[in-house]
Amino acid sequence: MHARFVRSAAAVAVAAAGTLTWxxxxxxxxxxPPPSASAAPxxxxxxxxxxxxxxxxxxxxxxxxxxxxxxxxxxGQEAGRGQSDAQGKLxxxxxxxxxxxxxxxxxxxxxxxxxxxxxxxxxxxxxxQLTITDPFKAAKVLLQAKDDKTGKLLPGAxxxxxxxxxxxxxxxxxxRGTASGELPVSSRSTKFWVKEIKAPAGYDLYKPTxxxxxxxxxxxxxxxxxxxxxxxxxxxxxxxxxxxxxxxPSSPGEPSSGTGGATPSAxxxxxxxADSSSVAATPVGDSTPKAPTGSLAHTGADATxxxxxxxGVLIAAGGGTVLLARRNRKDxxxxxxxxx
Numbered sequence: 001m002h003a004r005f006v007r008s009a010a011a012v013a014v015a016a017a018g019t020l021t022w023x024x025x026x027x028x029x030x031x032x033p034p035p036s037a038s039a040a041p042x043x044x045x046x047x048x049x050x051x052x053x054x055x056x057x058x059x060x061x062x063x064x065x066x067x068x069x070x071x072x073x074x075x076g077q078e079a080g081r082g083q084s085d086a087q088g089k090l091x092x093x094x095x096x097x098x099x100x101x102x103x104x105x106x107x108x109x110x111x112x113x114x115x116x117x118x119x120x121x122x123x124x125x126x127x128x129q130l131t132i133t134d135p136f137k138a139a140k141v142l143l144q145a146k147d148d149k150t151g152k153l154l155p156g157a158x159x160x161x162x163x164x165x166x167x168x169x170x171x172x173x174x175x176r177g178t179a180s181g182e183l184p185v186s187s188r189s190t191k192f193w194v195k196e197i198k199a200p201a202g203y204d205l206y207k208p209t210x211x212x213x214x215x216x217x218x219x220x221x222x223x224x225x226x227x228x229x230x231x232x233x234x235x236x237x238x239x240x241x242x243x244x245x246x247x248x249p250s251s252p253g254e255p256s257s258g259t260g261g262a263t264p265s266a267x268x269x270x271x272x273x274a275d276s277s278s279v280a281a282t283p284v285g286d287s288t289p290k291a292p293t294g295s296l297a298h299t300g301a302d303a304t305x306x307x308x309x310x311x312g313v314l315i316a317a318g319g320g321t322v323l324l325a326r327r328n329r330k331d332x333x334x335x336x337x338x339x340x
Contacts, residue, residue, distance in 0.1 A: 048125035049094045052102070056088040056132045058112055060187050063088030064134055066108025071120075072101040084108065095122045107134045111188065111216040138182035139190075139214035141222060143171045145178075145200060148225040153177025157206075157224060158198035163190060172198075185216050196224050204229050 052071065056064040067084040071092050079100060080092040099121050104114040112134040122128055145157030158172040161183060171179040183192065191213050199205040203226035214220045 050097055050122040050124055051095055051127045052092040052100070052120055052122060053127050053129045054084065054090040054092075054102075054132060055130070056084045056090070056108075056134065058109075058134050059136060064108055064112065066106070067104065067132065067134065068106035068108065070103045070105055071095075072103070074098050074100070076101075097122050097124050102130070104132065104134075109134070111136055113137055136185045136187070137217035139185050139216065140219040141169065141171070141181050141183045141214070142219065143173060143179040143181075144221065144223045145173045145196075146223060146225050147203075148227045154200040154203065154226060156198070156200040157196060157226065159194050159196045159222075159224060161192055161194050161222070163192050168192075173200075183214060183220075185214055189213050189215050194222050194224070196226075199226055202229055203227065 054069060056067040058064055063084075063086075065084055065086045065088055067088065067090070069082060069084075069090060070078065071080040073079045073096075079095060082090050082092070083106075084090045099119055101117060102120050103117050107114050113136070115132055115134060120128055120130065141161065143157075143159060145154040146152065147154060153173070154177050155173050155175050157177075158170065160167045161169040161171065163186075169181050169183050171181055173179045191211060194210045194212065196206040206224045206226055210222070210224070212220060212222060
């Protein structure tokens with residue numbers, strides 16, 4: 001009854017207004033609820049910004065002011081640039097979350113190198129902290145190997161160069177006796193050692209370990225000296241014994257032993273010296289037998305016995321003649337007196 005009264009009242013009101021518009025009557029039946037306001041699309045709030053905080057220093061731990069950096073977003077667009085302050089710090093604020101590319105364009109120091117590019121991830125509401133360590137520039141090393149006496153440059157010398165217990169560089173001298181390389185340094189003045197591990201051909205190894213200091217980017221010359229390897233002197237030909245075993249001389253008239261061309265020394269011949277007069281006194285027709293072939297030559301001394309024998313014969317003959325003459329003289333007067 002109450003519902004029918006409400007619908008009748010609504011119809012009367014519409015008729016009084018002179019409007020022919022249809023209006024749905026209220027119903028006690030449930031109807032579909034209107035769409036909720038929360039289902040309507042709404043704007044996405046902007047995410048929280050992040051930042052990048054950079055600290056620059058060198059390998060010795062000192063801050064590097066004036067280091068320059070460039071920050072690029074994922075599309076390659078510049079997101080910021082700047083230089084580190086006196087404490088070596090630089091901040092890129094208000095960065096949208098993204099993956100950025102950080103480039104160091106300068107170290108701010110003539111003694112330092114820049115680092116390679118690197119990626120940086122920025123997250124909402126967070127500060128990404130980076131520590132950039134710039135290395136010192138390498139020292140320029142020139143190695144020389146020299147003869148310790150003449151100073152001549154020697155090829156083929158190999159050395160190790162290092163610091164502490166670490167070997168940092170190995171160099172071998174070339175045809176000109178030199179070699180060069182870059183030696184990494186870790187401070188403004190670093191102490192190094194050099195050790196020769198292979199000597200040039202014909203030279204002894206340089207055994208002592210030398211030390212030197214080098215600075216970033218500065219040239220330094222390292223020299224090792226080598227002494228020639230001692231060699232045994234070659235024997236002098238004049239020191240060798242020159243005389244050969246000699247054979248005893250042959251007796252006169254006998255062939256000598258050994259080769260016919262061997263000539264006995266003066267001490268072996270035992271030939272007495274004969275003066276020119278004895279040689280000249282030898283008769284032309286002397287019948288002294290000649291020495292057989294291969295025997296030693298005879299000298300004037302061999303004719304002496306013959307001369308002595310001949311002289312004895314002459315003396316004996318002469319003595320007999322004198323005695324005979326004296327006897328004849330004694331006999332002659334006796335014969336004359338008989339005849340008278």
